[in-house]
Structure formats: structure tokens, C-alpha cells
Amino acid sequence: KEAETQQKLANVVILATGGTIAGAGASAANSATYQAAKVGVDKLIAGVPELAELANVRGEQVMQIASESISNDDLLKLGKRVAELAESKDVDGIVITHGTDTLEETAYFLNLVEKTDKPIVVVGSMRPGTAMSADGMLNLYNAVAVASDKQSRGKGVLVTMNDEIQSGRDVSKSVNIKTEAFKSAWGPMGMVVEGKSYWFRLPAKRHTVNSEFDIKQISSLPQVDIAYGYGNVTDTAYKALAQNGAKALIHAGTGNGSVSSRVVPALQELRKNGVQIIRSSHVNQGGFVLRNAEQPDDKNDWVVAHDLNPQKARILAMVAMTKTQDSKELQRIFWEY
Numbered sequence: 001k002e003a004e005t006q007q008k009l010a011n012v013v014i015l016a017t018g019g020t021i022a023g024a025g026a027s028a029a030n031s032a033t034y035q036a037a038k039v040g041v042d043k044l045i046a047g048v049p050e051l052a053e054l055a056n057v058r059g060e061q062v063m064q065i066a067s068e069s070i071s072n073d074d075l076l077k078l079g080k081r082v083a084e085l086a087e088s089k090d091v092d093g094i095v096i097t098h099g100t101d102t103l104e105e106t107a108y109f110l111n112l113v114e115k116t117d118k119p120i121v122v123v124g125s126m127r128p129g130t131a132m133s134a135d136g137m138l139n140l141y142n143a144v145a146v147a148s149d150k151q152s153r154g155k156g157v158l159v160t161m162n163d164e165i166q167s168g169r170d171v172s173k174s175v176n177i178k179t180e181a182f183k184s185a186w187g188p189m190g191m192v193v194e195g196k197s198y199w200f201r202l203p204a205k206r207h208t209v210n211s212e213f214d215i216k217q218i219s220s221l222p223q224v225d226i227a228y229g230y231g232n233v234t235d236t237a238y239k240a241l242a243q244n245g246a247k248a249l250i251h252a253g254t255g256n257g258s259v260s261s262r263v264v265p266a267l268q269e270l271r272k273n274g275v276q277i278i279r280s281s282h283v284n285q286g287g288f289v290l291r292n293a294e295q296p297d298d299k300n301d302w303v304v305a306h307d308l309n310p311q312k313a314r315i316l317a318m319v320a321m322t323k324t325q326d327s328k329e330l331q332r333i334f335w336e337y
């Protein structure tokens with residue numbers, strides 16, 4: 001009988017990378033002061049015995065770090081392992097446990113490069129497992145529920161935090177400390193409650209199987225950096241980043257992705273020297289940068305990031321530039337993904 005139920009359940013692999021979901025604090029009152037990336041994947045799984053009712057779960061420790069320290073090489077390593085597992089006949093879904101600081105970047109990266117319609121769910125927590133009202137257990141339970149559900153197929157890389165199913169493309173860490181940290185300007189795709197998914201929307205942008213990018217063809221990512229716009233800003237950071245080898249600069253601009261008159265000449269010069277200039281907005285939610293609004297992008301040969309925040313624009317620019325150095329192609333890609 002037990003063997004029968006095991007056969008009926010989906011096979012889900014949990015790839016652990018660290019973060020607060022694997023964090024530990026000195027006391028149960030430490031919800032914010034703790035060390036991330038302390039608990040191994042087997043202990044994480046053992047901490048939620050109810051996972052066995054949802055799926056046949058096994059774990060792999062891909063890395064054990066706080067997500068602010070994730071490098072491009074780490075992204076490639078994780079992406080390649082996800083692709084290998086997705087190709088395996090006895091894997092139905094993949095869950096990635098991750099620190100929340102750059103979770104949105106990893107989720108978007110995987111959304112762009114994984115050629116599979118099997119569910120890939122990225123999950124984290126805001127409180128370590130040692131804290132009162134820790135959120136990791138339920139977030140992980142929900143992630144495995146969504147990853148083992150056939151309905152989740154073909155919807156792009158997903159993020160399950162705070163009972164919501166979010167699109168890995170749209171979602172962003174918008175609040176810290178609070179468990180309702182992850183928000184999307186376009187709203188969640190669904191909810192997951194008591195292990196059951198309830199869907200309301202589908203993503204309109206290209207992803208996974210419909211993407212022109214494939215992790216198996218990517219061996220390195222170009223250097224793309226971000227510089228911030230603010231009052232009294234100078235062009236120092238932009239010039240320094242380019243001098244240090246950036247192939248593209250994401251302008252984390254004010255408002256509509258506007259650029260200070262003190263910075264414009266340097267960006268025009270850098271573009272002439274081959275560096276791609278991509279205008280985005282650092283407004284907290286719902287940035288929306290349009291071509292030739294605030295700056296003459298056609299004349300300057302710059303690109304706009306549209307609704308992508310600066311850190312997501314960096315991910316797309318890196319992936320796109322593994323294939324093209326043409327600014328018009330780059331802009332097409334920014335409209336489509």
C-alpha cells in the first residue's frame with residue numbers, strides 16, 4: 001500500500017542554496033538577528049514531515065550562502081543543475097530554497113533560461129526556523145505543493161511566499177522584516193492554501209519553453225552593473241563601472257528612468273565606446289520606463305527596461321548579451337521578456 005501511494009505521488013527535488021529559510025538564531029525571539037545559511041537540506045526536509053504527504057521529496061545542497069553573495073557563476077551552476085534535473089524522467093518538479101535578498105533575480109534568471117514546462121518553484125523565508133512564527137516551514141510546504149501539481153506546468157518559474165503564488169518574472173522583495181515581503185506590480189498569479197493551488201492569472205511575457213535562451217548554451221555571463229540616480233549625483237560611478245569592464249550599465253533612474261544633466265554626457269560617451277546603456281526606474285513598485293520619454297533614446301541609442309526593476313534588468317541584459325550586442329535586438333528582448 002505504501003509503495004502504491006509513493007508511485008502516485010510526484011517526485012520533487014529540493015535544491016538548497018542557503019538564506020534565512022536555512023537560518024538559525026540564538027533565541028526564539030530573534031526574528032531578525034540570526035545567521036543565514038546554517039541548516040542543511042536534509043534537516044530542512046526533516047523539519048516538515050508533512051512534505052511526504054505531498055510528494056516523494058529528496059534534497060541536494062547546491063550551495064550554502066546568503067543570497068546577497070550569489071555570483072554569476074553560482075547562477076550558472078544552479079541553472080545547469082536545474083536543467084539536468086528537469087530532463088530526468090523521474091523528476092516532476094523542482095523547488096529551490098533561497099535567501100530572499102536576490103531571490104527575485106534567480107527566479108527571473110531561471111525563468112529566462114530553463115527549457116522545461118516542469119514546475120520550478122523558488123522559495124525563501126523572512127524568519128529563521130528557530131524563531132517564533134517562523135514562516136519557512138509553510139512556505140516550503142507550499143512550494144512542494146505547487147511543484148508537485150500538474151496545473152503548475154508551463155506557467156514559468158514561480159515563487160511561493162506568504163500563501164501567494166507569484167511569477168518569478170514579476171515578483172520583487174518590496175518590504176523587509178515582514179513576512180509579506182514579496183510583491184508584484186501586476187499581482188500574484190494565485191494562492192496556495194492547505195497544499196492546494198488556486199490560479200487566477202497567467203504570465204503574458206515569454207519564458208522557459210518559449211524563451212530563445214537556453215542555459216545549456218550559456219557558459220559565462222557578461223559583466224553588467226547598476227548605478228543609482230539621485231539628487232546631486234555625479235557620473236563617477238558610471239565611469240568607474242565601465243572602466244572596470246561593464247559591458248552594459250543599468251541606470252537605476254529616478255521616476256521615469258530620468259537621467260541627471262550631470263550624467264547624460266558620460267552615458268552618451270560610454271555608448272559611443274560600445275557600452276550598452278539601459279534606463280530603468282528605482283521607484284519601489286511599478287516602474288514603467290518608455291522609450292524617448294524624459295530622454296531621447298533613439299538619438300542616444302539607449303535601451304529602456306520598461307517595467308523591469310534595475311536588478312531584474314541586469315539579469316535580462318546579461319542573458320540577452322550572451323546572444324546579441326545590437327541595441328535594437330536588446331530593446332526587442334526587453335519588450336518581449
Ligand SMILES: NC(=O)CC[C@H](N)C(=O)O
Pocket residue numbers: 018019020021036065066067068098099100101102124125126127
Ligand atoms: N530573509 C532572507 O533570506 C535574508 C537573508 C540573507 N540576507 C539572504 O538573502 O540570504
